[in-house]
Amino acid sequence: MYGFLTLFKKEILRFWKVGFQTVMAPVLTALLYQMIFSHVLSQHVEAYPGVSYTAFLIPGLAMMSMAQNAFANSSSSLIQSKITGNIVFLLLPPISAPAFFGAYLLASIVRGLVVGCGVLLVTAWFGLSLPAQPLWLLAFAVLGCGVLGALGIMAGIWADKFDQLAAFQNFLIMPLTFLSGVFYSINSLPPLWRSVSHLNPVFYMIDGFRYGFFGQADVSPWLSLAVVGGCFVALSLWVMRLIASGYKLRH
Amino acid sequence: MTHAISIDAVSKRFASLQALDHISFTVEHGEFFALLGPNGAGKTTLISAMAGLSRADSGQIRIMGHDVVAESRAARMKLGVVPQELVFDPFFTVRETLTFQSGYFGIRHNDAWIDELLHKLGLTDKANVNMRALSGGMKRRVMVAQALVHRPPVIVLDEPTAGVDVELRQSLWAFVKELNAAGHTIVLTTHYLEEAEALCSRIAMMKKGRLIALENKDTLLSRSAAREVSLQLSGPLPASLQPLSLRQQDGRHILALPDIAKLEQVLSELRLAAVEVRELSVHETDLEQVFVKLMHGGQL
Ligand SMILES: Nc1ncnc2c1ncn2[C@@H]1O[C@H](COP(=O)(O)OP(=O)(O)OP(=O)(O)O)[C@@H](O)[C@H]1O
Ligand SMILES: [Mg+2]
Numbered sequence: 001m002y003g004f005l006t007l008f009k010k011e012i013l014r015f016w017k018v019g020f021q022t023v024m025a026p027v028l029t030a031l032l033y034q035m036i037f038s039h040v041l042s043q044h045v046e047a048y049p050g051v052s053y054t055a056f057l058i059p060g061l062a063m064m065s066m067a068q069n070a071f072a073n074s075s076s077s078l079i080q081s082k083i084t085g086n087i088v089f090l091l092l093p094p095i096s097a098p099a100f101f102g103a104y105l106l107a108s109i110v111r112g113l114v115v116g117c118g119v120l121l122v123t124a125w126f127g128l129s130l131p132a133q134p135l136w137l138l139a140f141a142v143l144g145c146g147v148l149g150a151l152g153i154m155a156g157i158w159a160d161k162f163d164q165l166a167a168f169q170n171f172l173i174m175p176l177t178f179l180s181g182v183f184y185s186i187n188s189l190p191p192l193w194r195s196v197s198h199l200n201p202v203f204y205m206i207d208g209f210r211y212g213f214f215g216q217a218d219v220s221p222w223l224s225l226a227v228v229g230g231c232f233v234a235l236s237l238w239v240m241r242l243i244a245s246g247y248k249l250r251h
Numbered sequence: 252m253t254h255a256i257s258i259d260a261v262s263k264r265f266a267s268l269q270a271l272d273h274i275s276f277t278v279e280h281g282e283f284f285a286l287l288g289p290n291g292a293g294k295t296t297l298i299s300a301m302a303g304l305s306r307a308d309s310g311q312i313r314i315m316g317h318d319v320v321a322e323s324r325a326a327r328m329k330l331g332v333v334p335q336e337l338v339f340d341p342f343f344t345v346r347e348t349l350t351f352q353s354g355y356f357g358i359r360h361n362d363a364w365i366d367e368l369l370h371k372l373g374l375t376d377k378a379n380v381n382m383r384a385l386s387g388g389m390k391r392r393v394m395v396a397q398a399l400v401h402r403p404p405v406i407v408l409d410e411p412t413a414g415v416d417v418e419l420r421q422s423l424w425a426f427v428k429e430l431n432a433a434g435h436t437i438v439l440t441t442h443y444l445e446e447a448e449a450l451c452s453r454i455a456m457m458k459k460g461r462l463i464a465l466e467n468k469d470t471l472l473s474r475s476a477a478r479e480v481s482l483q484l485s486g487p488l489p490a491s492l493q494p495l496s497l498r499q500q501d502g503r504h505i506l507a508l509p510d511i512a513k514l515e516q517v518l519s520e521l522r523l524a525a526v527e528v529r530e531l532s533v534h535e536t537d538l539e540q541v542f543v544k545l546m547h548g549g550q551l
Contacts, residue, residue: 006354014342085338089397091304092332093355094324251305 004099007090011107015073022111026069027118030061034123037183047185048216056210058128060182062119063144063209067177067202070112070145071152071169074104078156079165087249097244101153101236108149109142116141129213136221137212143228144205148173150235157239157248176202186218201231253316255280255405255436256301261310263296263460270296271307272460278438278453280404283431285447285468286440288457289546294440295335297457298409302332314405328356331403335410335440339382339390345369346378349396356401368396371426373419388415395423399430406430408439412446424450448472448538456545464545472536478508479534480517485527491520508533 015022038054047056081087090100120128131137151173159165180202186194197203198219208224211217217224243249256278263271270293278284286294299305301312303319303326312319317326340348346365353361369375372392377385382393395411408427412420428450431437441447447454447468454471456464464471479497482504488496495506495517508514514533521528 002357002359003355006351009354010343010351013347017342081340084341085334085336086340088304088334088336088338089340089352090355092302092327092330092398093352093401094327094357095355096324246306250303251299 001099003093003095004103007095007100007103008106011073011077011103012110014077015107015111022069022073023114023118026065026115027122030065030119031122033061034058034126038126048214051214051216052127055127055129056185056214057183058120058123058126059210059213060180060206061123062116063140063206064177064180064182064202065119066112066116066141066145067148067205068173069115070108071148071155071173073108073111074149074152075156075159075165075169076152077104077107078153079159079162082156082160083162091249097240100243101150101240104153105146105149105236108152109145112145112149113141116145131213132215133212133221135212136225137209139225140205140208140212140228143225143232144202144209146232147201147205147228147235150232150239154235154239154242157242160248176200180206181218182206201227204228254278254313255282255315256438257311257313258297258301259311259313261297261300261307261312263293263300263305263307269460271300273310274457274460274462275310276455276462276465278405278436280436281431281434282436282453283428283451284436284438285451285454286438286457287444287447287454287542288440291459292457293460294457295409296460298332298335298407298438298440301407302330303327328401329404331398331401331406333394333398333406333408333411335413337387337390337394337414339385339393341381341383344379344381345374345385345393348382348393349400352397353400358401361400364402365396365400368399371429372396373422388419391415392419392423404434405436406438408437410440410442412441412443420446444538444542454538456542458546468538471541472538478511478536480506480508480514481530481532481534482506482517482521482528483530484521485529486524487526489520489524489526491524492517503530 034057037057041053047053081090155165155168159168179197180200181197186197186203189197204224204227207217207219208221208228211221211224254277258277259275261271261274274297288294296305300307301314301319303323306320314326315329317329319326343351349365349368350361353365369378372395374389374392374396377389382390385393391411391414398406411423415423424446427437439451451468454464454466454468455462483502484504488504492506497505497507499505506517518528
């Protein structure tokens with residue numbers, strides 16, 4: 001248990017020490033998106049009745065930033081440790097697979113939440129209301145970061161080189177997060193693209209997170225919770241098994 | 252009574268390369284043991300298997316009686332490994348590094364021991380310096396400290412003195428000797444054979460994944476032709492000494508000297524034959540000669 005706490009603390013310190021790059025930078029990026037898109041699209045129809053496009057955009061951007069940063073945290077930490085070789089200091093002590101997994105996962109969630117708070121803080125003056133359903137909000141924030149954090153652990157373990165990880169990030173994570181209804185309500189899409197969006201788990205995170213703010217969304221929050229929760233549990237069990245088997249970590 | 256380390260028929264392949272080929276030996280409690288062999292012999296591969304960093308294809312390894320696969324937790328608590336590659340985490344200071352390492356082993360409040368380790372390894376004034384700002388030799392010392400945070404009874408050092416200056420090498424060995432005297436079992440690999448010769452009581456030699464020698468240092472040394480005496484003489488070598496002659500070199504006769512008492516006899520034979528000794532020197536065989544001989548397939 002103390003091994004888990006130590007690794008968790010180390011992972012938190014790791015990103016906190018370079019907070020300018022790991023927290024400030026994504027917050028600034030989200031702010032830029034918010035400024036540009038709300039300027040360009042402020043005349044856009046209301047996404048939901050009574051919700052301006054500018055306000056609609058904020059939770060989506062926040063959740064997207066959370067997801068991307070949760071992924072970046074575990075994946076980059078692991079690949080750096082693997083490439084520099086200092087992962088050996090985690091493999092020599094008796095840290096169990098659940099402790100190893102849990103520490104990286106929780107640190108990713110914390111990084112995601114910190115970034116999410118930062119994004120909400122700097123974009124709130126664009127007209128965000130207080131959350132209508134704070135519990136739903138929290139549930140999707142945590143589970144969403146959890147899914148991407150676990151995926152980051154998997155990618156970090158799997159990749160042998162930085163460019164493999166970059167490929168994973170650019171060809172899987174970025175499209176999934178961008179094409180998830182961050183910038184639009186999927187109800188405005190043609191039927192084909194709407195069905196495609198329904199296959200994207202990140203869509204449910206963003207939709208659920210938005211429900212937390214506005215009390216209305218494209219699909220039922222229960223459906224979103226089931227998809228995001230299901231992904232989280234399945235992915236976690238799978239990644240934990242990978243770690244326990246020593247896949248790519250113990251030759 | 253269990254062994255500190257027991258290695259039983261351990262094999263490991265990398266694709267077509269047999270990195271470990273049925274290695275078996277034991278290391279007893281409190282021993283100071285050297286594992287020698289040329290580059291690529293399989294020393295690091297064997298150590299990785301002991302540490303659970305890699306898994307042997309077959310065979311069994313126990314550390315203080317605990318199987319490294321089935322009882323990995325107990326085995327890892329008993330083992331401290333200094334890896335061969337120089338690695339460090341650039342995000343943290345020396346003290347943070349050691350505090351985290353203690354935590355990974357489940358140890359809280361380890362400051363007293365960490366302070367002692369820092370002191371013994373001459374790192375006290377670097378405690379709050381970032382790992383990045385240390386010289387290579389200092390990083391190596393931190394790695395030694397990291398291997399010791401949990402006070403393991405069995406300590407394995409994979410070439411700990413590579414890239415380390417003479418002064419540190421000596422202080423490092425003094426520290427390791429102290430640990431050994433306090434009852435820790437030490438296994439080391441090194442390419443400085445004089446280190447193994449000076450420190451270790453037993454020596455294993457590996458080559459191409461196989462164990463080719465495993466003996467007490469003294470046995471190993473004495474079995475290999477022992478000493479030689481080199482003589483420059485005023486006349487020819489007397490016939491009675493011919494059987495001892497090994498070779499002639501730069502006008503000197505090199506004779507085998509199975510034990511030092513034989514020198515007396517050599518000198519009296521020379522006196523009898525009225526041959527004068529102009530120069531005489533005795534060479535002890537050292538580990539290096541034994542090593543080279545074994546590695547070239549020679550028999551002892
Ligand atoms: N991960 C790996 N994949 C493939 N081959 C490997 C791997 N690790 C080691 N080997 C090979 O196994 C053999 C033994 O390597 P090992 O590192 O154990 O040698 P060593 O005795 O420690 O050598 P050195 O004195 O250079 O440290 C070498 O031929 C090496 O190339
Ligand atoms: Mg080696």
